[in-house]
Amino acid sequence: MYILLVTAIVFITAIILLNQYNSGNPRQQKNNLKYFSWILFITAAVLLVFYFMNSKEDVPIFSRTVHMPNGATYALPGGAYLKLS
Incomplete structure (x- = not known):
């Protein structure tokens, strides 16, 4: 910062x-x-x-970044949502 x-x-x-x-x-x-x-x-x-x-945080430009509990980071194109069940 x-x-x-x-x-x-x-x-x-x-x-x-x-x-x-x-x-x-x-x-x-x-x-x-x-x-x-x-x-x-x-x-x-x-x-x-x-x-x-x-930076520790990803900077999404054209995607939505999803942080998983195991530490993995996934970028979903188009701003899609990841449904966790």
Whole structure:
């Protein structure tokens, strides 16, 4: 959960720096801000990928995920329900 907070802080910082790049700063400082803000954007993207790859919960996109009592996880396409009897 903390990695999402860090990602949000890095992303907001990158937006602020890119906004400062677009304002009237000296030329050399503007180039440094541009490169640093793009490095922060890439870092935020890598952190998000790392979070979703290592999350304990599955992230269903087009399917419904069913957690079985024995620890197995099944993805049912189309959002189908698994009837347990």
